[in-house]
Amino acid sequence: MIDMGVLLAFVPAALALNVAPGPDSMYTLKRSVSDGRTAGVAAAAGTSTGCLVHTTAAVLGLSAVLKASALAFTAVKIVGAGYLVYLGVGTFRNGDEFEITPEDTGQTHGESFRQAFTINVLNPKVAVFFLAFLPQFVQPGGSFAVQTFMLGALFGMLGFCYQSILAVFSSRARRTITERERIRNALRYASASVLVGFGIALALEERPGV
Template sequence: MIDTSVLAAFVPAALALNVAPGPDSIYTLKRSISDGQTAGVMAAAGTSTGCLVHTTAAVLGLSALLKASALAFTVVKFAGAAYLVYLGVTTLRNREEFEIAPDEENQSHTESFRRAFTINVLNPKVAVFFLAFLPQFVDSGGSFGLQIFTLGVLFGCLGFCYQATLAVFSSRARRVITERKAVRDLLRYASASVLVGFGVKLLLEKRVAH
C-alpha cells in the first residue's frame, strides 16, 4: 500500500508533468480539432493505455533488481536523477512553438485510439522517463512491483483526465496554450522546475536497509 504522504507528493508532480505540452497532448488536440471531442477523448485513452505498457516494463525491469541489489538501486538512482535533470534543462531551453493546425485527414475513433497508443508506446523518451520517475516514490521496504504499477496506473489516469479535458475544450485550450506566449513560458518553466527538482530529490534519496 502506498503511503498518503507519497501520494501527496506524487499527484502534484504527475499533474505538472502531464500538463507540459508534448507529442501525446498535441495529437489529442489535433484529433479533437479535426474530428470532434470524442475523437480527442479516444486519443487520450490511447495515450493512457500506452502508459500501462511502460509501467509494466518498468515493473518487470526494476522491481527485482531494486529490491535485491543496493548497487542496482544506486545505479538507477543516479541514472534517473541525471536524466530528469537533463529533461528539465532541455525543457527550459526549448522555445519551440507547437503547431496544432487541424489535419485534413479524417480518422475514425478507433484509429485515433490506435495512433495515440502507438505514439506513446514507441516513444523511447516515455519509457526512460517512467524508469527514472516512478522509482523515486517507491518505499524500498514494501513491494516494488505493486508500488510502481500503482503509481504508473495513477499517472496514466491523471494524464487521461487532463487530455480528455483538452479534447472537450479543444478550441479554448488551443488558444490558451499555443497563442499566448506568457502561458507557454509559464508551462515550460513549471515543467522544467518539477523535473530538475525531482531529479535532485532522487539523487539525495537513500536506500532503506532491510
C-alpha cells in the first residue's frame, strides 16, 4: 500500500500535470466537439490506457532505454511526431470534421480510443517523464514495481477523470459551436494547427540528459 503522506504529495502534483495543456487533452477536446461526449470520454480512456503502458515500461526498465539510447528515443519521437502531424493535416483537410452528423456516420468511439492511445504511447517524453516522476514517490522498503504501478495507475485515473469532465463540458457547447460554419471552420483550423504544432514541437525535442 501507499502511505497517506505520499498520496497527499502525489495527487496535487499529478492533477497539476494532467491539467497542463498537451496533445492528449487537445485530442479529447477535439473529439468531444466533433463527435460528442461519449467519443470524448473514449479518447480520455485511450489516454489513460496509454499511461498504463508507460507505467509498465517504467517498471520493466524500457523507459530507461529511451532515456539512454539516442536512436531509440529519436525513432519513437519521429513516429509520434509524424502521427500528430498526420492527424492535424487530416483535420485541416476534412471540411466535415465538426459537423453534427448521425451517430453512425461519425468517427467510432473505438477509433477515438485507439487514436488517443496511440498519441500517448508514441510520445517518448511521456515515457521518460514516468521514469523520472513516479520513483520520486516510491518509499524505501516496499516493492518498487508494485508502488510504481499503483502510482502510475492513479495518475492515469486522475487524467481520465479530468479529461472526462473536459469532454462533458465541451460537448455541451457542441451544437452552439458547430451550427455556425464560420466558427466551425475556425475551430477546425485551430485544432489542426495545434496538433501539427505539437507534432513539430515533439520532433524538435531533445533527448533528456543531452
